[in-house]
Amino acid sequence: MKPLLLAALCGRYETVDFLLNRGHKLQRPHPPKCMCDECLAMDNVVAAGTEKLNTYRALSSPTYLCRTSATDPILACFRLHDELLERGAYEQVYETAYTSLALQVKQFAVSLIVNCRTSDEVKVLLRNRDGCKFRGAFPYPRLITAMDHKQKEFVGHSSIQQLLESVWIGDWIEWKSYSTLRKCAYPAWRLLMLPLTILLAVLAPSTSMSRDSRLPIKRMFDNLAMYCVFLALLFVQSNADRFETRRGMPIDSVPWLLIAVFVISHAVEKIKLRLLQGPQRFFGNLWNVFDTVKLTLFTVAYLAWAVAGLQARWVDDDLDRKYWHWADPQLVAEGLFAVATVMAFLRLLFLCRLNYYIGPMQVSLGKMLNDFGKFATFLAIIMVAFTCGLGTLYSPYKDMERKDPETGQVTRQEDSFVTVADTFKTLFWGIFCMTPLEAPNVVVGSAIAGGDADVDVQSHDFTQLVGYGLFAAFEVMMVIVMLNMLIASMSDTFQRVADNSDYEWLFGRTKVYLDYMLLDDLPPPFNLLPTVTGVMRVMRRLLSVSAGFEKFRDLADDANDDDDGHHQEEYRVLMVQLIKRYFIRMAQINRSD
Known part of the structure; x- marks a missing residue:
């Protein structure tokens, strides 16, 4: 074992510093999927695995991290945490x-936050832009970096949450004193005040009243109010009278046209957010994926309506619905629109994260979907196995009928297992115990020409016994074993989230906060309106790329560089102080022990 590695494991800062100054260093292990000659030539895998683990133990030591990454140990912890998990x-x-080790590194980053004594120090820490991949302007880029690295304990720390809360509500401290009923009714008030908010944002965005109305929490209520209007339009359109509808776009329907405007405005909002965050961070949030799918369904539905309208010019416009082809664009549009409507209403689950009581349950719901994804693997294998077996067994009996020679009663073979599609459907509903008990019966055809019954036809009892046995095995395996295993797994997930509910919920709530902080736009569909701020932003970009304003651009860049340099210097000074406080605190803890 190397001296530097031993000193780092023992937490001897002076020894680590002495050895590093003498030229000693720890060789960082190669990436897991490295295919270099050194990794391929490695023959003693046991010794190599132990050596890598000891090296990472030394690299994860707070002593080594503070000595080698003194300028930014927090970012080093974030990256090392991801490397350890990988x-x-x-x-x-x-x-x-x-x-x-990853948990140890994560806790060390939190311990540095614990040593921040004032809100100003927390602000200096969060203003650091190193490692942040977000392209837009945001006052606390280190918070975005922590979110990208899924540092839930760091994000959920009380110091960071208090600072984030102050940005979220601004000077509107009266909000916390509102009753629950008043808080629930506030979106209706924001809807009534929305014309004034839009007027101020378009014509006078720099006034104090406009800035107050554009607080992140009030922007959230504006978006919620207009989204409720969007859902109301969907409800009206979904329950409209269908007896008078014709193929094609219902351009005479006002709700239908307003829904199209809402869809376009929501798409513009998501495109802007995608450009700001980049593809990796944007699609890393599953709610953005959810919105992308939802808007795509709405768009395809409207395109299908347009195609149906064009076809109506070539075909009879009054053609009755029962004569339409199963893949008629009108039917496709209606189906996709129905699915998109369901997704639009489910989008309200996003805001459940803000509530202290409902938020952890919503987080648990998302975690349970991961459990169901694992369960779906077993489900698919079992379903395919029994579908092939039962389908092969019952397919020769398709459409067979048996006529009782005495009563003349005709019994027809059940369609439960005669085809692959029927077998899959029967087994799927069998999971929920909704398949009839007569499904595995075998009917051997006995009817002959002239309607008489063939008395020599035998009953295939063995085939029926095998069918009942396979179906019973499927029911036992799925209903008794697999479903209970899924329930137990979901219960364990729920309990795990409940035990860590504070950090899980705060991390989810911070995602909601950031979504409304990153985009300072009017709520859809009013984000399509040109504003003074938007026009000035476009003009600055046009002027900055013109040859006549190169000097102005250079001066602006120099000013930004000076600000960044000042923030970096503040951050370096703060890190030195936090590291000293950390070691003093650890020394006090060791003495007390």
């Missing part, structure tokens, strides 16, 4: 050890 996922033999 290494653990690749080397599953040591996954528990690497996960423990």
